[in-house]
Amino acid sequence: xxxWDDFKRMNxxxxxxxxxxxxxxxxxxxxxxxxxxxxxxxxxxxxxxxSGSMEPAxxxxxxxxxxxxxEDPIRAxxxxxxxxxxxxxxxxxxxxxxxxxxxxxxxxxxxxxxxxVDDRGLYAPGQLWLQKNHVVGRxxxxxxxxxxxxxxxxDYPHFKYAVLxxxxxxxLIHRE
Amino acid sequence: MHSVFGRGNAMAAYTLSVxxxxxxxxxxxxxxxxxxxxxxxxxxxxxxxxxxxxxxxREKNDLGYxxxxxxxxxxxxxxxxxCTHLTHLFNWNVKQLFLxxxxxxxxxxxxxxxxxxxxxIILRGENAVIDLKNIHxxxxxxxxGNGLKGHKNVTLTLSWNIIPxxxxxxxxxxxxxxSFSFPPEYTTSRV
Numbered sequence: 001x002x003x004w005d006d007f008k009r010m011n012x013x014x015x016x017x018x019x020x021x022x023x024x025x026x027x028x029x030x031x032x033x034x035x036x037x038x039x040x041x042x043x044x045x046x047x048x049x050x051s052g053s054m055e056p057a058x059x060x061x062x063x064x065x066x067x068x069x070x071e072d073p074i075r076a077x078x079x080x081x082x083x084x085x086x087x088x089x090x091x092x093x094x095x096x097x098x099x100x101x102x103x104x105x106x107x108x109x110x111x112x113x114x115x116x117v118d119d120r121g122l123y124a125p126g127q128l129w130l131q132k133n134h135v136v137g138r139x140x141x142x143x144x145x146x147x148x149x150x151x152x153x154x155d156y157p158h159f160k161y162a163v164l165x166x167x168x169x170x171x172l173i174h175r176e
Numbered sequence: 177m178h179s180v181f182g183r184g185n186a187m188a189a190y191t192l193s194v195x196x197x198x199x200x201x202x203x204x205x206x207x208x209x210x211x212x213x214x215x216x217x218x219x220x221x222x223x224x225x226x227x228x229x230x231x232x233x234r235e236k237n238d239l240g241y242x243x244x245x246x247x248x249x250x251x252x253x254x255x256x257x258x259c260t261h262l263t264h265l266f267n268w269n270v271k272q273l274f275l276x277x278x279x280x281x282x283x284x285x286x287x288x289x290x291x292x293x294x295x296x297i298i299l300r301g302e303n304a305v306i307d308l309k310n311i312h313x314x315x316x317x318x319x320x321g322n323g324l325k326g327h328k329n330v331t332l333t334l335s336w337n338i339i340p341x342x343x344x345x346x347x348x349x350x351x352x353x354x355s356f357s358f359p360p361e362y363t364t365s366r367v
Contacts (some may be wrong), residue, residue, distance in 0.1 A: 057339040076278050076290035077347050099287040099320040143342050
């Protein structure tokens with residue numbers, strides 16, 4: 001292959017340069033992610049929809065952009081992404097009812113648009129309400145299909161490693 | 177340079193950037209639109225009753241929170257009328273409207289309460305003229321405590337959440353709301 005010949009003709013200095021530019025790509029991706037976390041206030045500003053419980057609004061593989069400003073109150077009808085104890089994967093559902101005390105503590109109940117019942121069966125045993133500390137963010141923006149790639153990667157781990165290795169090799173070997 | 181791989185790569189990159197550009201234009205074309213519109217809501221029959229909310233206490237039984245468990249809530253069954261025309265809200269970047277009727281009120285124990293009583297999904301192409309007479313609330317109106325009996329000011333509003341093809345997900349309140357009060361006594365009839 002041409003690329004491999006290119007790689008063999010490189011000297012030490014050029015190889016170092018390749019490694020550096022690879023490091024730049026990785027670190028700028030990390031910077032963008034962490035920067036988004038600061039701007040949106042959410043620990044995970046972009047999530048992929050993994051279930052059909054909000055169909056027909058959100059399908060599996062759609063991308064949601066979240067914000068989690070503390071000044072911005074949660075209200076009924078908001079689509080929240082929340083984590084429940086004992087479940088690793090966050091859930092994206094809509095707020096059905098909400099009670100807020102004068103000291104600011106708020107408890108609320110959610111339901112998926114496509115589900116017939118509310119989410120009490122999904123919460124941890126004995127848990128009746130969600131609170132602010134369960135919330136990862138509130139859905140503000142929507143982009144269809146883009147998350148399908150990550151779903152495939154999760155379903156087929158071999159595919160994920162193949163893609164990662166191919167990308168890394170491409171960046172390392174490809175000559176600028 | 178002109179290998180199959182190189183050409184494929186260029187094609188894929190170009191297709192992706194064109195698609196991304198078009199999607200962004202689609203988003204930009206609708207982001208500043210005002211989606212508010214008038215709606216009328218009113219209630220025909222308002223009934224209040226005190227019964228235990230088993231759905232809220234079932235889980236606690238097993239864990240022995242028996243004293244907390246005896247939470248008698250109030251439920252209310254209303255018959256609603258709801259009328260609005262939403263056809264003009266649909267544009268090329270609206271995939272679905274999620275309509276919901278929210279009851280908003282204040283009680284001594286909670287400063288702010290919101291309960292969704294009814295909702296409906298309208299997809300693009302479906303009938304978006306809402307003219308409903310005598311519909312029952314889809315969800316029970318449980319209060320968190322006993323704050324509903326004789327409550328003077330519960331406000332009903334219709335809102336919609338716009339689901340775009342790509343873009344923001346705004347929640348828009350209808351112009352116009354309806355306030356009502358609860359009777360001062362519990363009903364003894366079945367609801």
